[in-house]
Amino acid sequence: MAGKEAKLLSLGIMATRIHAEELYFTRIAQASEEAGILVFRFCPDQINIQEKTVYGDEYDYRSRQWVPKEIPIPDLIYDRNFRGLTWQSDEKIQWLKKETVFLGYGLPGKYQVFQILTQVDTLIEFLPPVNKVSSPEDIWRDLAADRKIMLKPEFGSRGTGIYLIESKANGWVVRMTKQEGGFERLFDKKTELDKWLRYLTAHYPYLTQRFLELSNVQHEPWDVRILVQKDSSNAWKERIRGVRIGRKHCITANLAAGAEVVPFNEMLNEFSPQLQHKIQESIEHIIQHLPHELETRFHRLFELGIDLGIDKKGDVWILDINSKPGRKIMERLDPENLHTLYKAPSLYSTFLMGELLKAGD
Incomplete structure (x- = not known):
């Protein structure tokens, strides 16, 4: 059995806490079995630089449970570690990025991202100062x-x-x-x-x-969240597009503060047909260009949550770009297709390892 396991590709999911996103990580592990990938979850503080190992939980396909284990550094890393409001460069994470392959390397702070994007002619009109x-x-x-x-x-x-x-x-x-x-x-x-x-x-x-006036006719704040991911051929795919509507007197449409989620067309229908066409064109343009431009100027990315605002004139604004997006929009609007999110890490892992083998790494 040990010989068989040694041939399997290993995917490590790096989390803030070992039991964070428990259901999501479990579904990823279960979806990775078909691809012949061992899935492991761990926290950055459990990385042993001297021994080149990491301690955490391995998903056991026979018992269908997470089992504590120390293993060599995984072949690939899916980074779901959240840092909070401060940016603390973790020595172990920086070491890990040099030692193995990350599905996506994330983005720096908002200011650096927006400053770089202001140099992109195809996107500058969508960026608020x-x-x-x-x-x-x-x-x-x-x-x-x-x-x-x-x-x-x-x-x-x-x-x-x-x-x-x-x-x-x-x-x-x-x-x-x-x-x-x-x-x-x-x-x-x-x-x-x-x-x-x-x-x-x-x-x-x-x-x-x-400040941008981004609210519906009921004066409730709203924005658009679009989730895009890489597929098995390295192409960007839109997984879901939904609208978050916040409570009155709130300044953001925050799901944690009780915002509701509705299909994108419910927002679109509040605009005139002429503005609807303008909005659709702008959003398609952003989806087509933004992920590619970010990868060109920073590092490889695996997934993005793109937050857009639409004002009364139908102008579309890029509000935020999250390289570690959540899944609540899809859970609420399209739960029957959640399996595409669960399969995505293993499918992209297989693609990356194939490219590395071709390159001779």
Whole structure:
């Protein structure tokens, strides 16, 4: 049996916690059996650089369970490790990237991504202006220019840490989305808001983005999430396109704060036929060009969650790009095709190993 196992390709899923995304990882393991791939899950702190091994759980196809085990570094890595609001370069992860093959190498911070994309002629019209915050003075400057700005963490995801700041006659209103809905606070003294901004930006790197009016006729915030993945021939495939509709008084359509998910056509139908055509063309253009341009300028990617906003004029804006996207949109709108997501890592792993063998690596 040992000889047989040695010939099998191994795929390691690197997670923030060993039991994170439990059902998703289990389904990936089960879908990988047909491809003859051993699936292993682990956390970065369990990497042993000296021994070139990693400790975690291997999925046992006979017992249909995860079994604790120490194994050599897997042939390929599917990175599902989330870092939070700060970017901490992990020595073990950097070592691992040199030692083995990642399905996708992820993206750097939002500012670097958006700055690079502003150099792409085919995409620049879809990018809202973004500025890096070095100190609260940068935020005050942008507020003086626009009076209403979004404050976003450079390394945040899932709507965490996003604020809307608006200048009013009686002070400044700061709004955010919480699990129970919208929350706002009035700062009537500049010194008080400045103190809060200094505390916030001292702990996390932030960006400012021009406020865009992205809401439906009921004044509920909404955005479009598109999930794309590589297939077995290295081609990008759109898996799902859906719309998140947030609660009134919230500034984002955050699923964790109770946003609902509806099919894309429900959003599209709120626009005139002329604008519908414009919107469709813009989105198809973005899907066609964005993944390719990102890979050309950064590293190989396996999947992307592309968040788009559509304003009242039918202009489409790239709000965020996530190289470790979630699956809730597909779970709610197209659950019968979730198997395509479960099979995707093993199919792409097989493609990558085939290309490496051809290259002689």
